[in-house]
Amino acid sequence: MSESFDAIILGAGAAGLMCAARAGQLGKRVLVLEKAEKPGKKILISGGGRCNFTNIGAGPANYLSGNPHFAKSALARYTPRDFLDLVESYGIAWHEKTLGQLFCDGSSKQIVEMLLEECAKGDVELRCNAEVTAVEYDGGRFAVMANGEIVTAPALVIATGGPSIPKMGATGFAYDLARQFGLKVVEPRPALVPLTLGGEEVLFREISGVSAPVVASAGKASFPEAALFTHRGLSGPSILQVSSYWKPGEEVAIDFLPDNSGDWLLDRKRETPRAAMRSVLREALPDRLADILAEKLGVETELGNASDKALRGAQERLKRWTFRPSGTEGFAKAEVTVGGISTAELSSKTMEAKKVPGLFAIGEAVDVTGWLGGYNFQWAWASGVAAGEAL
Numbered sequence: 001m002s003e004s005f006d007a008i009i010l011g012a013g014a015a016g017l018m019c020a021a022r023a024g025q026l027g028k029r030v031l032v033l034e035k036a037e038k039p040g041k042k043i044l045i046s047g048g049g050r051c052n053f054t055n056i057g058a059g060p061a062n063y064l065s066g067n068p069h070f071a072k073s074a075l076a077r078y079t080p081r082d083f084l085d086l087v088e089s090y091g092i093a094w095h096e097k098t099l100g101q102l103f104c105d106g107s108s109k110q111i112v113e114m115l116l117e118e119c120a121k122g123d124v125e126l127r128c129n130a131e132v133t134a135v136e137y138d139g140g141r142f143a144v145m146a147n148g149e150i151v152t153a154p155a156l157v158i159a160t161g162g163p164s165i166p167k168m169g170a171t172g173f174a175y176d177l178a179r180q181f182g183l184k185v186v187e188p189r190p191a192l193v194p195l196t197l198g199g200e201e202v203l204f205r206e207i208s209g210v211s212a213p214v215v216a217s218a219g220k221a222s223f224p225e226a227a228l229f230t231h232r233g234l235s236g237p238s239i240l241q242v243s244s245y246w247k248p249g250e251e252v253a254i255d256f257l258p259d260n261s262g263d264w265l266l267d268r269k270r271e272t273p274r275a276a277m278r279s280v281l282r283e284a285l286p287d288r289l290a291d292i293l294a295e296k297l298g299v300e301t302e303l304g305n306a307s308d309k310a311l312r313g314a315q316e317r318l319k320r321w322t323f324r325p326s327g328t329e330g331f332a333k334a335e336v337t338v339g340g341i342s343t344a345e346l347s348s349k350t351m352e353a354k355k356v357p358g359l360f361a362i363g364e365a366v367d368v369t370g371w372l373g374g375y376n377f378q379w380a381w382a383s384g385v386a387a388g389e390a391l
Contacts (some may be wrong), residue, residue, distance in 0.1 A: 011159035012055040013160075014043055030123075031151055032124060052109045052377065055080060074385070165334070192240045195329075237256075244327060254321045269308075
């Protein structure tokens, strides 16, 4: 005998729990199946354990997708303010960091507990350690086999995320399931991920652990935040941001002195002709980084003895210092995934598959990827609510 529900949600992450809570509170009998031993594992580790649960400025422009318009509907109907109202209704203290990022004052556990309480209000049933081994569809109902038992429902929601952070149990299960039902999948790749350096750029590994505020660019995207040099290459917020836009073989450009403009080195030459390039750079950058940049610029003399041409060249290089990454640190270190279930297959209003009635996909499983800083959580909440209201 199989158990019957109104909806089965695969995955008890941010999107899955939000979807379940909304559907349950609207009167649906909802079952959530989670492979891990507890719900919300990725929520718990986010934001250094304090959960960067949204970004107050989140909008469609903060997302990458094969269809940049797809996210507009869900994001407009469930906003950061809506989620913040929910957080505040539970008395969860929060604070805003830079660039609109909102964090819990306490622990990310508070967000998971809030979502579970919201699910409880809707009498949602949650089963952890549930290993799904088969999903079938007869045109009207989905039959899901988990741990040898079969459960059925007219609606099935794919909320199992992408393959980023496999040590947390992440897999490409969502894509396999989508393909089973004939849905296209945009080739997934690691996003918000450190970049690796090889060749002559290995020299920068000598300053592993050094960071500086820069503007990093890849393609047409630029982000003003810190860059961090690591023993493998480049990381830090600005690098993680541009990694989502970077393609293998392309360059990443860094403006090491974004506050300097014009012929500032020539002005400096006139003001302090006896200053060395190394000491000038040390005024604005960490010593070890300044030293390695000065060495690579090849301006070894005092500024007064350097030609204007050489100083202009140095200015230009510091404004756009290019690296050609050898790759990324892969899904193991990626915070999220670019790509996923194609948005062309889904309704932007309900997240339902156009050619498989009753099948939904939400959160990171879908080809919608946010910037670093709470944007991916906001997509999880918004897409979860869109599907939850449509179930």
